[in-house]
Amino acid sequence: MRFAPILALVATTLAAEKGFNYGATFSDGTIKHQADFEGEFNSAKNMVGNSFPSARLYTMIQGDTNGVIEAIPAAISTKTTLLLGLWASGGVDGFNAEVQHLADAVNQYGTAFTDLVVGISVGSEDVYRTTDLGIASNAGPGVAPNDLVNYVNQVKSAISGTGLSGKPVGHVDTYNTWTNTSYTAGLTAAVDFIGVDAYPYYESSKVTNGIENAQSIFWDDWNAVVAIAQGKPLWLTETGWPVEGPTVGQAVASVDNAARYYSEVGCQLFAANINTWWFTLQDQQPVAPAGGVIFAVTGPGLPPPTTPLYDLSCQ
Template sequence: MRFTSLVALAATAFAAEQGFNYGATFSDGTIKKQADFEREFNSAKNMAGHSFTSARLYTMIQGDTGGVIEAIPAAISTNTSLLLGLWASAGQQTFNNEVTQLGQAVAQYGSAFTDLVVGISVGSEDVYRTTDIGIASNAGTGASPDALIEYVAQVRLAVHDNSLFGKPIGHVDTYNVWTNTSYTQGLIYAVDFLGVDAYPYYENTKSNSIDNAQSIFFADLDAVTAVAAGKPVWITETGWPISGPTENQAVASVQNAETYYKDVACSLFSENVNTWWFTLQDQQPVAPAVIFGLAGAGTPPPTTPLYDVSC
């Protein structure tokens, strides 16, 4: 099946990235080290049915040292491409260190690092966390569009004289934040790409059964593409949980997660759309209330997924 948004997205893609989102800690808060990232990246690359060779990060800072996140040398050693992330909801002082470690990564690893970078995301769902929905869901501290515009400008200045110059700089937020153009139009014009997080499972004011999930996702994507001012729209988070509470008509199960993957991921892959799925593993070592990880538990993450990921 071909979708309007996919036609527009594919036209902007040079070589599609296919990967997962990777947090800086395990589910119990333990900080990941280089060897941990290497195990994850290798498991994703060697996944039975489909090879995932890209990683989306949320921060440039290694939590136990304050230096460069150890996902960077892990990506170099495994030849994993990177959508970098700079955390933008902790204020200017923390963001200063994000920018510092971005520059330090260039100085420390050079082209071995920068050749892997496909983009730089300034923030992740920061605006969502300032909205009524984000506040009601206790999503945490966010940042305004004006603050993010300023952060984007700071990153542009920081990379102007190094080998990251020319890499696209964007922002990641929920589909309904992007479509609220009275609030986000300035941010749309400030970035080079729009990263979209969309989860029909959580859209519980809609008829969000698995039978409708594909159409909901692509309607969300079409809506963002319509306001993107011709800029690339990348899929930075989506997925369906294998376990968790029922959200209106959305039932979490392995079978439904596979259906969603086949309907959404395979469509995106076939149209050459940059996609970072949520997620490889989120239940190691502690299982969260809602589990999206397709690899199951274990160290290293199993390379035999819980459902078929071939397309």
């Protein structure tokens, strides 16, 4: 059994963030509002066995009002820390709107908001969607690395002199996108942190990806990014194992396998003090997500139940 070298595990803060990823809508496309986010954030903080007091977002825009996403006041009311996300694959005008809503949030909520922000992610898997693999997977529109460099610099300029000044600005992408250094080295140089998404469950094309190998696959992926990171800190922005879904290669979706993956990978990330946002608290509300793959650690219900589907205590 292989583990990541200690130096690869060292976090950049004394107290690492631990949370979940939160979309702007439910699985049926219904837009979330402040009360919905508050219910999710409170359930995550009070989850039996462990507390997850941080939230990673994907956009700054509330879809039905075109105002600031209502996850912001929800985070303020629940004292939930935030890895902000600005959606970068909606074209230049779309990204400019994201940046404007970031500025609006600072102006509207002040330090009650900015004190909760631990970082800002410019995009999510945008470069992956421009690669041959992303195109073959019909993953949708993406953004080339050089354009993302411009977006990163735009955000750094926009927050200069505000309450967000000095907050780290990074980008989130798949581990194998980051390791494609002929394509992404300039982006790696531009960011303050590297957000890594890694799912051994899906890695059927190159490895034997049954649950018994998932831990070593994950750390191999992680260390491959460490090797090209140019000294930038790595944050684990998405990983998990589904409780329901199709078999992918040798990877079987089940509650037992999700529990094992959490115990062998999640608990090690937490122990190593690495900023971690797990995928995910709840993704089957009110219906199963597209593709029928469910990564939720708790069952359906609004607000989400605080009793998880498997043990989260890391004992």
